Amino acid sequence: MSVLTRDEAQTRSRLLDVHHYAIDLDLTRGDETFDSRTVVRFTVRGDTDSTDTFVEVKPAELHAVTLDGQPLDPAALDENRLALKNLAPGEHELRVDAAMRYSRTGEGMHRFTDPTDGETYVYTQLFLDDVQRVYAAFDQPDLKAVFDLTVTAPEGWTVLANGITEHTGDGRWKAATTPLISTYLVAVAAGPWHSVRTEHRGLPFGIHCRRSLAPHLDADADELLDVTRACFDRYHEKFTEPYPFDSYDQAFVPEFNAGAMENPGLVTFRDEFVFRSAVTETQRQTRAMVVAHEMAHMWFGDLVTLRWWDDIWLNESFAEYMGYQTTAEATRFTDTWTDFGVTRKAWGYDADQRPSTHPVAPEDVRDTASALLNFDGISYAKGASALRQLVAWLGEKDFLAGINTHFERHKFANASLADFIDSLAAATDRDVHAWADAWLRTTGVDTLTPAIAGDNGSRVLTVHRTGERPHRIAVGLYDQDPGDHGRLTPRERLDIDVPQDGPRPIGKLPALVVLNDGDLSYAKIRFDADSFHAVRESLSGLPDPLTRAVVWNALRDAVRDGELPATTYLDTARTHLPHETDLALVDGVLAFAAGQVADRYVTPEQRPAALNTLAELCRDLIRRTEDGDHPGLRLIAVRHRISTAAHPDTIAAWLADGTVPGGPELDPELRWRILTRLAVLGATDEAAIAAELASDPSATGQEGAARCRAALPDAEAKARAWDAMFASDDLSNYLFTATAQGFWQPEQADLVAGYVPRYYTEAVALAARRGPAIADAAGRWAFPAHAVDTDTLRLGRECLANADPIPALRRKLTDQLDDLARALRVREANTD
Numbered sequence: 001m002s003v004l005t006r007d008e009a010q011t012r013s014r015l016l017d018v019h020h021y022a023i024d025l026d027l028t029r030g031d032e033t034f035d036s037r038t039v040v041r042f043t044v045r046g047d048t049d050s051t052d053t054f055v056e057v058k059p060a061e062l063h064a065v066t067l068d069g070q071p072l073d074p075a076a077l078d079e080n081r082l083a084l085k086n087l088a089p090g091e092h093e094l095r096v097d098a099a100m101r102y103s104r105t106g107e108g109m110h111r112f113t114d115p116t117d118g119e120t121y122v123y124t125q126l127f128l129d130d131v132q133r134v135y136a137a138f139d140q141p142d143l144k145a146v147f148d149l150t151v152t153a154p155e156g157w158t159v160l161a162n163g164i165t166e167h168t169g170d171g172r173w174k175a176a177t178t179p180l181i182s183t184y185l186v187a188v189a190a191g192p193w194h195s196v197r198t199e200h201r202g203l204p205f206g207i208h209c210r211r212s213l214a215p216h217l218d219a220d221a222d223e224l225l226d227v228t229r230a231c232f233d234r235y236h237e238k239f240t241e242p243y244p245f246d247s248y249d250q251a252f253v254p255e256f257n258a259g260a261m262e263n264p265g266l267v268t269f270r271d272e273f274v275f276r277s278a279v280t281e282t283q284r285q286t287r288a289m290v291v292a293h294e295m296a297h298m299w300f301g302d303l304v305t306l307r308w309w310d311d312i313w314l315n316e317s318f319a320e321y322m323g324y325q326t327t328a329e330a331t332r333f334t335d336t337w338t339d340f341g342v343t344r345k346a347w348g349y350d351a352d353q354r355p356s357t358h359p360v361a362p363e364d365v366r367d368t369a370s371a372l373l374n375f376d377g378i379s380y381a382k383g384a385s386a387l388r389q390l391v392a393w394l395g396e397k398d399f400l401a402g403i404n405t406h407f408e409r410h411k412f413a414n415a416s417l418a419d420f421i422d423s424l425a426a427a428t429d430r431d432v433h434a435w436a437d438a439w440l441r442t443t444g445v446d447t448l449t450p451a452i453a454g455d456n457g458s459r460v461l462t463v464h465r466t467g468e469r470p471h472r473i474a475v476g477l478y479d480q481d482p483g484d485h486g487r488l489t490p491r492e493r494l495d496i497d498v499p500q501d502g503p504r505p506i507g508k509l510p511a512l513v514v515l516n517d518g519d520l521s522y523a524k525i526r527f528d529a530d531s532f533h534a535v536r537e538s539l540s541g542l543p544d545p546l547t548r549a550v551v552w553n554a555l556r557d558a559v560r561d562g563e564l565p566a567t568t569y570l571d572t573a574r575t576h577l578p579h580e581t582d583l584a585l586v587d588g589v590l591a592f593a594a595g596q597v598a599d600r601y602v603t604p605e606q607r608p609a610a611l612n613t614l615a616e617l618c619r620d621l622i623r624r625t626e627d628g629d630h631p632g633l634r635l636i637a638v639r640h641r642i643s644t645a646a647h648p649d650t651i652a653a654w655l656a657d658g659t660v661p662g663g664p665e666l667d668p669e670l671r672w673r674i675l676t677r678l679a680v681l682g683a684t685d686e687a688a689i690a691a692e693l694a695s696d697p698s699a700t701g702q703e704g705a706a707r708c709r710a711a712l713p714d715a716e717a718k719a720r721a722w723d724a725m726f727a728s729d730d731l732s733n734y735l736f737t738a739t740a741q742g743f744w745q746p747e748q749a750d751l752v753a754g755y756v757p758r759y760y761t762e763a764v765a766l767a768a769r770r771g772p773a774i775a776d777a778a779g780r781w782a783f784p785a786h787a788v789d790t791d792t793l794r795l796g797r798e799c800l801a802n803a804d805p806i807p808a809l810r811r812k813l814t815d816q817l818d819d820l821a822r823a824l825r826v827r828e829a830n831t832d
Contacts, residue, residue: 002079003369004056004129006308009140012053016138017043018145021183023135026152027122027190028171033060033099034109034122038136040094040145050086056129057082057136059098066095080132096136104732105773106257108133109188112732114254116212116698121191123253123268125261128309129368131183141182142307142414149175153190160189160208162265164247176246178264180412182305187263189251196221200229201236203243209252212698213274217252220275223284224250224291227331231292234330235299235322238400241407244303250291254699255734257773260290262297262319269294276700277669280632282583285333292330293323304407307414309371313360313440314420316375317383320344324384335582340384341519341549342588346556348381349524352445354818356811360386361417361440372772373811385522386439392520393435393472394428401427438469446471448498449526450513452506460503463496463515467523471498476517476547477510480538487541488512488534511538519550524557540576545585552589559601560822562829566601569593570613578620583632586621590614590640598644599746600788600823601830607746614644626662635664642673648683668696672704679711680745686712703738710742713751718743722755725782726762733773740781749786756784756792760799763809772808779812788823796820 019041026035036059044051062074067084076083084094102111102122108130113120124134131139151159151173159165162185163176178186194214197206207224209217217224228250236242245265256270273287300322301315324336351357358374360383365371391399402424410419417440424432446467454460461475475494481487491510512534515525527535535551542548555572558564573593580586598610621637624630638660645651655674659665666674675692678684686709693705710721721739724731731739744752763782767775784792796817799805805813 002081003367004140005367006310006365009142009308012138012140013142015045015051015053016143017045018138018143019043020146020148021135021137021186022148022150023186024150024152025134025188027157028152028154029099031102031111033101036096036098036100036135038094038096040096040136040138041091042094042138043091044087044089046089048089050088052083052085053087053138054081054083055094055096055136056080056132056139057096057098058100058132060101061099063097063099064095065097068092082136094136098136100134103133104255105770106255106733107771107773110253110255112254112699114210114212114699115702119192119211121189121193121210121254123189123191123251123256124187124263125257125268126184126186127261128184128372131186134188135186137183139183141184141305141309144180144182144305144412144414146180147178147186149186149188151175151188151190156192157190158193158195158208160187160193160206160249160251160266162187162245162263164204179244181264181302185262185264185302185305187261187266187268189253189266189268193251196225198225200232200248204247204249205229206247206249207252208249209271209274210254213252213271213276216274216276224287227288227291227327228295230330231295231326234326235295238326238403239299239407240404241299241303241411243298244411245298248295250294255732257733257776260294262294262301262315264298264302267294276698277667278631278635278664280583280587280635281333282339282587282632285327285336285339285584288331288333289323289327289336289339292326293319296322296326299407303412304410305414307416308365309368309374310362310365311416312371312374313379313383314415314417316379317360317387320380320384321387335545335584337519338545338549338582339584339588340381341546342552342584344377344381345385345519345522346381346553346588346592347377348385348522349377349445349553349557350560350819351377351815352382352443354815356814356818357443359441359443361436363441369772369807373807382522388519389439389472389521390432390435394424394430394432398428398430399424402432435470442468446523447526448473448515448523450475450515450528450531452509452513452528452530453503457508459506459509461494461496461506461513462503463498463500465498465523469523471516471521471523472496473498473516473521473523474518475504476512476514477506478512478514478534478542480511480534481541484541486538488538488543490543493517512542514547514550516550517547519546524561525550525554526558527554536572536575539572540579545582548580548582548585549588552585556592559597560826562826565830566597566826567606567610567830569597570610574613574617577617578624581630581633583636586633587636590617590636594640594644596823599786601826603827603831604746604749608646611644611646615641615646618644622660622662628663631664638664638670639673642670642677645677645681648678648681651677652683668698668700668704671696672701672708675704676708676711676742679708679742680713680747682713684708684712686717699734703734706735706738707742710739711745713745713748715751718752718755722758725778726758726766729770733777736774737777737781740777743782744784744786746786752784753787756787757795759784760795760803763813764799764803764805767806767809772806775806775808776812779809779816783812783816785816785820788820788827790824793817793820793824 022039024037058080065072159173161175193208195208252271260269296319300318328336406423449464451462477491478488512531618637618641625634689708763778
């Protein structure tokens with residue numbers, strides 16, 4: 001498929017005004033294809049006699065095309081482009097009649113049949129350039145138009161769309177006309193949905209899911225709608241522009257690749273957010289944040305849309321920042337920035353230290369394939385961190401004034417970084433252009449290190465910076481509690497601008513100095529020797545969870561940079577995590593300790609001891625929570641105890657009894673988690689997996705069974721799983737991911753060694769065949785991450801040099817190989 005270049009988009013934007021799309025979809029044509037008829041009205045600008053352009057469409061079969069009533073030859077379709085030649089200035093009408101193919105990869109029009117009850121659902125995911133899989137379009141974000149949509153659906157189905165839908169009879173549905181929106185924001189979700197509807201501030205609100213998930217949605221409907229209303233009201237306090245669409249539906253859809261998608265008036269979410277098993281408050285907080293994030297997009301992205309994909313941060317960084325901030329302000333989840341600090345921010349730091357890093361606002365995104373690669377930890381987490389720093393520097397009042405100026409100037413239109421900075425500049429005397437150059441046009445992570453000098457009683461602090469960005473940070477000074485050696489008490493929090501004008505007096509020597517306390521900037525921090533000693537002794541005695549998150553992140557960074565032995569990180573976790581109360585911190589630290597330290601950063605010979613340390617840590621947490629007062633903490637400990645089990649006896653007994661002694665009882669998620677670990681350890685078999693699937697035949701059960709079967713330490717099981725992933729195109733995106741998650745296991749390195757060289761050749765072919773979504777999954781989940789050795793690194797680099805993988809896979813392999821090289825450096829540093 002040809003990708004659209006920036007130059008082509010700019011040329012077409014100068015040439016055309018697109019006014020209106022009438023889209024008619026027929027979803028009753030069978031399991032493989034649906035019919036799509038599109039009428040586009042547009043105007044050619046200029047005074048030349050004629051000009052040429054093209055429209056994008058990617059059909060299974062192109063039935064007919066007419067331009068201004070004259071037929072065009074469908075055979076003239078070149079890949080996904082249909083040339084429109086000799087266009088005179090003035091108005092034109094294009095009609096395209098095609099059969100389009102349903103997707104099983106989460107791209108275009110995805111079709112899913114629920115194994116629980118046999119019901120079928122379809123939904124669109126048109127971002128970034130998958131519009132052409134559903135309807136013919138001038139597919140670029142700055143050619144906004146008005147849309148009218150009609151859909152023919154099977155009887156018993158409900159059709160949801162960007163606007164309010166009406167059933168007109170005989171399976172026909174009509175959606176209200178949209179205001180001006182970009183092509184990729186058009187949305188349809190159709191099927192026998194279970195719906196909960198209400199009204200708020202005169203607008204219809206709805207939440208929707210598959211019928212088989214109805215009891216679980218109903219159980220959480222009040223919480224979901226309360227969060228939705230609270231965020232909606234808070235945004236109307238922040239923004240002067242009112243919500244710009246006629247309704248607000250949230251559909252939880254199956255096999256969704258992203259967390260959610262900000263379609264105007266119809267946000268689609270992955271339906272794992274409809275919880276069918278026990279979850280922690282942090283998971284509920286994450287769901288609330290995603291609701292707030294997507295709602296922010298109604299203004300950042302939908303009302304005002306990027307002009308070209310180099311400004312994707314104008315969508316995602318803002319929604320990320322607003323999602324966390326508004327959730328903290330408007331809902332019961334007031335501690336969102338701790339979770340951001342320990343999970344999302346690490347995503348940004350990691351991405352920014354790889355060779356694939358890019359500025360938050362890159363200056364040259366040459367085509368849509370390149371743009372798709374920038375939906376990463378930089379555009380989300382680093383961008384949100386930069387905005388948090390901007391608010392700290394600028395002040396929230398001026399920040400919001402600039403945002404509202406931006407909305408007023410560019411509503412129902414498009415904008416760029418320059419437009420946004422000009423809007424901010426209108427609200428402040430500060431040099432926001434210089435700030436943008438330093439923060440949004442540069443790459444990499446600065447490192448801040450404290451240096452303390454002087455005599456006791458008259459110490460001074462200097463913050464040294466490796467990097468070029470200015471930072472406004474808080475510096476926390478902490479003293480040892482004389483009555484409790486394990487507690488650190490805050491003495492003072494200093495506001496410091498880096499670079500400093502000169503050393504800052506701090507009085508007597510503190511036990512601990514924490515740079516970037518409060519986490520308002522984006523930088524790696526280090527400790528002086530006395531502070532590091534205090535961290536080792538008293539980390540869990542810090543009173544603020546956000547401060548503890550900053551400290552844990554600093555330790556994580558030091559491990560990754562080879563400055564702190566991985567075993568020291570494990571020992572610190574072993575000492576302090578049993579006393580931790582913040583769920584996000586416990587889960588985040590355990591995830592890094594298990595997934596990176598135990599699985600990659602220690603040697604295979606050291607791994608059993610690392611797993612034993614984590615098992616003992618989890619046992620301590622389980623014992624601590626026996627009183628039932630901390631169910632979330634206990635659930636996290638149980639999950640990690642299962643995943644790090646080196647021997648099957650304990651968890652096999654839990655599975656047999658259907659409960660962990662003292663709770664919790666095993667729900668489907670925990671049962672599949674145990675069975676997967678038993679499969680890895682060779683302590684279960686196909687009969688047990690089949691029996692569990694018979695008890696839980698849901699979509700999640702199907703994924704659990706695929707994961708377990710791929711994890712069995714059996715040559716035939718591995719061969720079947722490999723062929724399912726790479727020799728066949730039958731697996732959906734979710735079943736592919738589940739199979740990949742089960743396949744590679746550190747405990748089975750010898751068994752799967754022969755598949756490591758095969759991965760590189762077969763993943764390249766798979767990605768070329770199945771496209772970006774499966775390429776992403778193959779690079780993310782099917783990569784042999786356990787194989788931390790120079791041969792794996794060499795094979796991967798040869799693949800990048802010689803095999804020409806498609807851009808989505810190339811990016812994933814580049815990142816994976818950089819992480820692999822880092823793991824090798826960490827191991828080498830730990831053995832010096």
